[in-house]
Amino acid sequence: MLDLKKEIVNPQAIRLSVAPMMDWTDSHCRVFHRALAPHARLYTEMVHANAVIHGDRARLLAMDPVEHPVALQLGGSEPALLAQAARIGAERGFDEINLNCGCPSDRVQAGRFGACLMREPALVAASVAAMIEACDVPVTVKCRLGVDDDHRFEVFLAFVDEVAAAGCTMFVVHARNAWLKGLSPKENREVPPLRYDWAYRLKRERPQLKILVNGGIATAEEATSHLEHADGSMLGRAAYHEPYVLHRIDTAWFGGELRSRAELLRSLRPYVEAELARGVFLKHITRHMLGLFHGERGGRAFRQVLSEGAHKPGADWSLIEQALAVTESFAARDAA
Known part of the structure; x- marks a missing residue:
């Protein structure tokens, strides 16, 4: 039976979110974004499970109370370590633990985590199951559509199904493939074509799952359009480079007065x-x-x-x- 304490059951809580972005979405950034968007769900930078366990937690897990709801994004591929890190994150007050299955950088690949995990759905499922068992907050996954030249929807769906069977009920879908060879992380955010229709199809075929769309969303109008087909829109670079867009979306979707x-x-x-x-x-x-x-x-x-x-x-x-x-x-x- 699904443990509702570990599921984000309020659909309003996931309509708008700001993506985890390395070197950008630290605590100062999140406090700023919270002022702009009182209803947005915020995410930390990705932190490796080993760093959470052995590193400077006061710095790595810094969080101001005003940030809630805020999710801790973890990187890693060892279920036991991810479980320990998830438990620590929940104890530190994070509202959600998110597993990164989408980052394509060489450093991440060398550590066997990030986007390359999409080729190992059984390992991701085991990791998610261990994390869910270890903490009392929702455990979610952020992923791509696939890696390199694998353009088969059935492979993507099989990945989601196996991870969902382990207890994950929410997926943030960066709606493009990750190229593990030949493209930089920046190029991986721009070169592989966006295919929002895969995220939409996933929601249609698995309506019981919460599906958030991420990737290339630049305007309030684009963010709003995704709500016709999915449960939420996650903004990344646009929210950082043009942060006032967050305030426009928040007031349009949730009410309140547009402030200067x-x-x-x-x-x-x-x-x-x-x-x-x-x-x-x-x-x-x-x-x-x-x-x-x-x-x-x-x-x-x-x-x-x-x-x-x-x-x-x-x-x-x-x-x-x-x-x-x-x-x-x-x-x-x-x-x-």
Whole structure:
């Protein structure tokens, strides 16, 4: 019998999410995204199970309470180690544990995890079963459609079926293949063609599963269109480079008043000042905010002020106000 405590049963909780992105979706980034999108599900960067078990957990598993709901994404291929890491993640307060079966980098392949796991569904199933047994939060999987030149839907479906039989009820589908040879991780996000229809078909043929669509979603309109065929949309690079799109989607889907970029940013002042007081450098926080005014008059100047000043000793909230003042001066001139 399905343990409902380990399933995400509220469909609203998975409609909008922000993808796990290495070197980007750290705790500072997630706090920023939470301010923009109160209803979004957030994901950590991928952390290897060994690092969770043996590494600096205070740094690797850093999380501010405001981030909830937030999922910990794990990498690895040893069921016992993944189970131990999942238990640690749940004990640290993460709302979901997600297994990475989609990253195509050489380093990940050398460690026999990430996208290459799609060729080993039995191992993924064993890992998922061990993780579910070890923790009391949902265990989910993020995967591709396949690897290299395998373009058979029945192979993809067999992978999902075997992992689902182990107890996984939610799959985040990056709707393109991963090329393990010949393409860089960046090219793997752009070159293999997107096939959203496979994710849609998976939902039609396995309606009992929760299916989230990921890959190439750049606008609020695109994100909304996927809801006609799947349970949710997960944004990646667009959410990072043009973060205001998260606020537009959140207010359109869940209600609430559309707030200005400046108002949203100023709501983070207590957090920023508390982090600075702890010894965090401003540049580690503001690097995630550079795209907030993307496409807006003064957006380049906003980015320039933060980029040039945040690394300097003593940089504080006043630099953010200086950057906002520049954008506001453009708006004032346009209104004159």
